[in-house]
Amino acid sequence: KQWYQRRVAITAGLLEEAQDLIDQIEVEAHSASGDHRRQISTSVANYKRDYETHVKNLRKAKLSYTDEHEARNELLGAGGSEHKNTMMSNTERLERSSRRLDDGYRMALETEEIGQNILNNLAQDREKINNARGRLNNVDSQLTQSSRLLNSMYRRVIQNKVLMFVIGVIIVGIIILALYGMLK
Numbered sequence: 001k002q003w004y005q006r007r008v009a010i011t012a013g014l015l016e017e018a019q020d021l022i023d024q025i026e027v028e029a030h031s032a033s034g035d036h037r038r039q040i041s042t043s044v045a046n047y048k049r050d051y052e053t054h055v056k057n058l059r060k061a062k063l064s065y066t067d068e069h070e071a072r073n074e075l076l077g078a079g080g081s082e083h084k085n086t087m088m089s090n091t092e093r094l095e096r097s098s099r100r101l102d103d104g105y106r107m108a109l110e111t112e113e114i115g116q117n118i119l120n121n122l123a124q125d126r127e128k129i130n131n132a133r134g135r136l137n138n139v140d141s142q143l144t145q146s147s148r149l150l151n152s153m154y155r156r157v158i159q160n161k162v163l164m165f166v167i168g169v170i171i172v173g174i175i176i177l178a179l180y181g182m183l184k
Contacts, residue, residue: 015054017119028129
């Protein structure tokens with residue numbers, strides 16, 4: 001009984017952790033853009049379906065164990081003076097319950113394994129999102145630097161044009177003064 005309850009508790013904990021990771025990825029997906037957001041949303045939908053399937057399997061395993069436990073209690077409660085048919089019936093019920101318990105245990109192990117796989121996938125997706133966010137921040141800072149550089153270059157172009165205009169006006173003024181001085 002203890003090993004089964006421990007497995008159920010571990011599996012329930014893994015499923016709860018998987019739900020938290022799914023929620024975190026879903027929140028991070030809202031900050032993603034375009035195709036990346038669609039990919040993440042599709043993955044999250046798949047994870048949610050898998051999660052719901054595993055939660056149902058865990059519930060089935062718990063119910064199966066409860067039925068098994070009740071059948072065993074009934075069998076143990078029967079006295080030694082019972083009829084042979086009752087004993088055989090109880091034995092058959094016990095065997096069926098044992099099979100159901102084994103099936104429930106197997107489902108719990110499978111659910112635990114799948115939950116672990118989901119956690120690994122979610123961790124990988126989180127890492128991808130964090131890497132993408134880092135690259136996005138890097139690109140943003142580079143774009144900001146480029147914008148500053150372009151603004152600086154534009155200001156220098158304007159300064160050069162103004163300087164050329166002033167020099168042109170000075171040269172034209174000198175030519176006009178030279179012509180005026182020659183005509184006088």
